[in-house]
Amino acid sequence: MRRITTRIGMLAAAALLAVAAAGPAQGKQASDAAHRAQAESAAYFVMTDITREEFVIKLTDPRKIQHARDLLSGASSSEPHVIGRIDKRPAPYNWRWSFHLRPDTIDFFDFAIEVCDATTPYVEEHLDEAGGPFLPGLIWCPWTSKLVREVPQP
Incomplete structure (x- = not known):
């Protein structure tokens, strides 16, 4: 039982890291798009x-x-x-x-x-x-x- 709990915890941690790492990248893409749109409207x-x-x-x-x-x-x-x-x-x-x-x-x-x-x-x-x-x-x-x-x- 202890092994299963440990594996579930590791999988949950890996999933959380993947989501956290994707968040800033998506935010940067949105920021870059907003910057391009502003430059085009200047x-x-x-x-x-x-x-x-x-x-x-x-x-x-x-x-x-x-x-x-x-x-x-x-x-x-x-x-x-x-x-x-x-x-x-x-x-x-x-x-x-x-x-x-x-x-x-x-x-x-x-x-x-x-x-x-x-x-x-x-x-x-x-x-x-x-x-x-x-x-x-x-x-x-x-x-x-x-x-x-x-x-x-x-």
């Missing part, structure tokens, strides 16, 4: 500021993508400026700069407070200071920003 736009330097942003929210397209087509003129939280790392779609805006934080505005205003080259030159008194919270809102065109996904 749109990329070039913005400039008073310096006329070009900076690429990635939008993933369908409502914001539509707003950006409306700005470019002239269907809308409200909230023409870009605001978002800086990530102090380069992005493949924005290779020229050593920072980018986190897509999940990007929005549009009409007016903003002065503390988040800076030109793109100024942010690049003072990136190590961003997040302190310069651009607190890493929020960047260039007052003269405007979208100039949509670009294909890199």
Whole structure:
């Protein structure tokens, strides 16, 4: 009787391990699929500021993508400026700069407070200071920003 109980216990443990090992793999597959779907639904736009330097942003929210397209087509003129939280790392779609805006934080505005205003080259030159008194919270809102065109996904 003891042998049977031991074998049943071993089989149950093996089955539990198999189920536990399959769970993360299935979760990873679902996560990969969600990531691919998000990448496919992303749109990329070039913005400039008073310096006329070009900076690429990635939008993933369908409502914001539509707003950006409306700005470019002239269907809308409200909230023409870009605001978002800086990530102090380069992005493949924005290779020229050593920072980018986190897509999940990007929005549009009409007016903003002065503390988040800076030109793109100024942010690049003072990136190590961003997040302190310069651009607190890493929020960047260039007052003269405007979208100039949509670009294909890199």
